[in-house]
Amino acid sequence: MSQPPGKRLQILQADITTLHVDAIVNAANSSLLGGGGVDGAIHRAAGPQLVEECRTVGGCPTGQARLTHGHRLPAGYVIHTVGPVWRGGGHGEDDLLLSCYRSVFAIVTARPDIHSIAFPSISTGVYGFPIARASRIALRAMLDFLQDNAYVEKVIACCYSSADRRT
Numbered sequence: 001m002s003q004p005p006g007k008r009l010q011i012l013q014a015d016i017t018t019l020h021v022d023a024i025v026n027a028a029n030s031s032l033l034g035g036g037g038v039d040g041a042i043h044r045a046a047g048p049q050l051v052e053e054c055r056t057v058g059g060c061p062t063g064q065a066r067l068t069h070g071h072r073l074p075a076g077y078v079i080h081t082v083g084p085v086w087r088g089g090g091h092g093e094d095d096l097l098l099s100c101y102r103s104v105f106a107i108v109t110a111r112p113d114i115h116s117i118a119f120p121s122i123s124t125g126v127y128g129f130p131i132a133r134a135s136r137i138a139l140r141a142m143l144d145f146l147q148d149n150a151y152v153e154k155v156i157a158c159c160y161s162s163a164d165r166r167t
């Protein structure tokens with residue numbers, strides 16, 4: 001019997017590039033060719049082979065996700081997703097953010113070798129999505145996924161700041 005969903009969800013304050021999990025999620029842009037924030041940190045830690053592999057993927061639309069290897073990262077895989085840019089909340093931002101989480105989980109469901117995964121707070125940095133509103137969407141998506149997927153042992157909400165972790 002697996003643990004109940006709430007026990008398999010962990011909220012951490014950490015640098016996501018240091019986590020020993022099967023997959024980490026990248027808050028990327030649609031080129032998938034790197035950027036600032038968590039995207040820059042992941043590319044620096046993974047080494048230049050990550051951008052080479054991303055070039056073969058050919059980009060990713062907002063709300064979708066793409067899988068690559070982790071290269072020099074402790075994590076075996078990176079799942080890149082492109083969050084919405086916040087434009088006041090009336091432009092489908094909530095649905096697009098939910099779609100990011102669901103698209104990542106669709107990839108996880110298709111990969112039985114992924115038992116643990118860590119997410120950064122997608123869209124809440126440069127893209128400006130309010131943290132409290134994004135957190136509700138993220139945690140609900142994580143708990144819904146864990147409810148339906150007993151084989152995934154750990155989902156980590158990886159916050160960079162202590163203020164984000166408290167939210």
Ligand code: AR6
Pocket residue numbers: 014015016017027028029034035036037038039040041083120121122123124125126127128158159160161164
């Ligand atoms: N580990 C965990 N979280 C981090 C780390 C880290 N090493 N570094 C930053 N964060 P952002 P977005 C947090 O701006 O809003 C890029 O240029 C950060 O504090 O990285 O989705 C892309 O290429 C924040 O809470 O992503 C895109 O152009 C969260 O990660 C654009 O930024 C997300 O902030 C995407 O913007």
